[in-house]
Amino acid sequence: MKIIPLFDRVVIKPDTQTSKTKSGIVLPSTSQERPQIGIVTAIGSGLDIDANNVGMQVRVGDKVLFNKFAGSEVKIDDETLLVLRQVDLIAIMEEN
């Protein structure tokens, strides 16, 4: 089963391990307002709901920072994914 996000939406696999790794990123669970990290697994067509092409600024495989409470959660084959609008992505995280 594959999710094809509509409009300017993206599918994100949240990186729940981040706060425990040595990657240098720490997102302590005490802070409810910190954004989350995840990997983009699918992107929409880049059309917005008025049929304008806004262009996708991220690609499949990008590690992204996103707003924790944005989007919709869905579970496929025991994997929890998030579908959110591109605008709820904050930044791309890149290894040095």
Add this chain to the structure above:
Amino acid sequence: MKIIPLFDRVVIKPDTQTSKTKSGIVLPSTSQERPQIGIVTAIGSGLDIDANNVGMQVRVGDKVLFNKFAGSEVKIDDETLLVLRQVDLIAIMEEN
């Protein structure tokens, strides 16, 4: 009796069995915020309320993910259907 949705609306037959099948999609009833799965049974003209043609991004027969609380419920011949705006559709679900 047939429903012809107006503007950019679509008619969805909700897939209430999803959470019990082996399709790989699990939408546990404990989570009120998870989106639902359904099949598109009719689509509107694609005109928005300002008479612009925004185009329909889904087709009849598509399996779609949508916001649970969006749209209006109607019952025809003992079948419960939902009419919602295309913008409330989140993604198309495709078999691998």
Add this chain to the structure above:
Amino acid sequence: MKIIPLFDRVVIKPDTQTSKTKSGIVLPSTSQERPQIGIVTAIGSGLDIDANNVGMQVRVGDKVLFNKFAGSEVKIDDETLLVLRQVDLIAIMEEN
């Protein structure tokens, strides 16, 4: 006395019998959020409030599904009618 709706408004005669007929449409009174069925008895000019012609998507005589709480109720010659904006119409109901 005749009602000529302004802008993109329509006049609807609600079909209060629907929930009891054999037409196949059942709108149980227990659900406050189900839409209602009615017949369009008059339509506006199709101009919106900015003087753009948005076009009317329904015609007099159409059986339509509409949001229960939209619009304004008025009583003429013992007949209760609703005046609502075209955008509050959800779908056209057509006999098979």
Add this chain to the structure above:
Amino acid sequence: MKIIPLFDRVVIKPDTQTSKTKSGIVLPSTSQERPQIGIVTAIGSGLDIDANNVGMQVRVGDKVLFNKFAGSEVKIDDETLLVLRQVDLIAIMEEN
């Protein structure tokens, strides 16, 4: 003293007798949400606040249906009038 409404506003003389006449229109006082009937006594230039000409859809003398809680009330020579935006008018009432 004369009121010249600004922009797309109209002046309405509310028809408080309607609910008691034989005109066929009944607006029972038990319902707070029913619209009111009145006569248009003056209309604005039809310019909106962005200086676009939206055009006036009603004329002086028209009997109109309007939202009860819209607009501003003013008393001139013991006559209570309402000034409201054209968009708060719902329909024109015409004798058959």
Add this chain to the structure above:
Amino acid sequence: MKIIPLFDRVVIKPDTQTSKTKSGIVLPSTSQERPQIGIVTAIGSGLDIDANNVGMQVRVGDKVLFNKFAGSEVKIDDETLLVLRQVDLIAIMEEN
């Protein structure tokens, strides 16, 4: 000291005597929602905040009806004035 209103704002000298005069206008203090009467003493350039020229629909000296709670109050030489946006003006009052 002179007030030069910015954008589409106007300066109004409220006519606090209105409710007691024989001018025919009565604005009883019991009603909090009635608009007020005042004289326009200065007008802005007619540019809105996006630098579009919307044009001023009133002139210095006009007697105007305005929303009581709109705008900002300022006191100059013991005179209380109001600065409000043109859009908060409802109508021009003219002697017959």
Add this chain to the structure above:
Amino acid sequence: MKIIPLFDRVVIKPDTQTSKTKSGIVLPSTSQERPQIGIVTAIGSGLDIDANNVGMQVRVGDKVLFNKFAGSEVKIDDETLLVLRQVDLIAIMEEN
């Protein structure tokens, strides 16, 4: 240290003495809703956040009336300044 306001913002040095001077302007502290007086000490580029040039309607040195609760306060070299958007300026005050 110098503040260069971004977009259509201005820097204002509030005139806290106004309510005690003989300048004719009285802004009693009892009224929380009265606007304040200040001197413009710096102006932005006049670009708005969509990169349109809206133009600055005030100049450095102008005495302006502004909304008390608008903008952000900053202290530089013991001087309290306010940075606010041009749209929160109400009027220019000019000596007769």
Add this chain to the structure above:
Amino acid sequence: MKIIPLFDRVVIKPDTQTSKTKSGIVLPSTSQERPQIGIVTAIGSGLDIDANNVGMQVRVGDKVLFNKFAGSEVKIDDETLLVLRQVDLIAIMEEN
């Protein structure tokens, strides 16, 4: 690990020492509404979410004044950074 802000966002390293230095800027902790000072460490493409190029008004290295509660906080290699939209920047601070 590097943060590449999306759209018109910027990454800011907050200057938590400001309130204790001799730089002339004092942002007392008693005031919750005072803006903060920080250094821009990365800027986005300048595209807004509708794919228009709004242009970036700040450069990497700029000392900026920004709204304390805007944006998202992220911790990288023990360094706390903020990602916020350009519009939440108030001013550039420049040494005399």
